[in-house]
Amino acid sequence: MSGNPDYRFPKSARLLTSREFQRVASQGRRHVSRCFTLLAHQGDSPGARLGITVSRKVGKSVTRSRIKRVVREFFRLHRAGLTPGIECVVIAKPAAGQTANADLTHNLQELFLRYHADRQ
Numbered sequence: 001m002s003g004n005p006d007y008r009f010p011k012s013a014r015l016l017t018s019r020e021f022q023r024v025a026s027q028g029r030r031h032v033s034r035c036f037t038l039l040a041h042q043g044d045s046p047g048a049r050l051g052i053t054v055s056r057k058v059g060k061s062v063t064r065s066r067i068k069r070v071v072r073e074f075f076r077l078h079r080a081g082l083t084p085g086i087e088c089v090v091i092a093k094p095a096a097g098q099t100a101n102a103d104l105t106h107n108l109q110e111l112f113l114r115y116h117a118d119r120q
Contacts, residue, residue, distance in 0.1 A: 042086060
């Protein structure tokens with residue numbers, strides 16, 4: 001079982017403090033799609049880390065929670081393939097509230113592919 005990727009989403013894989021979010025926002029690269037803005041910064045942590053921001057402009061609490069679940073699930077499944085040490089902040093745009101889950105996932109995939117292509 002040691003060869004299997006780790007699909008958990010532990011607390012160590014999350015950006016938790018305002019200071020961490022601000023560091024990624026000020027030093028990170030910005031990539032934009034129809035539903036999300038991705039801010040990514042190469043940090044010092046051993047694994048990839050994620051922070052999510054979904055404002056009330058996106059929708060009511062049910063909609064905001066759905067979007068956060070989709071983003072967390074995408075990150076959880078793709079974390080092993082991301083650059084170690086990357087710190088990401090995903091900001092949902094109002095268009096994300098009216099978008100289906102499959103389209104949100106596709107949007108996130110495009111953003112992360114664009115980030116990796118930009119790094120090379």
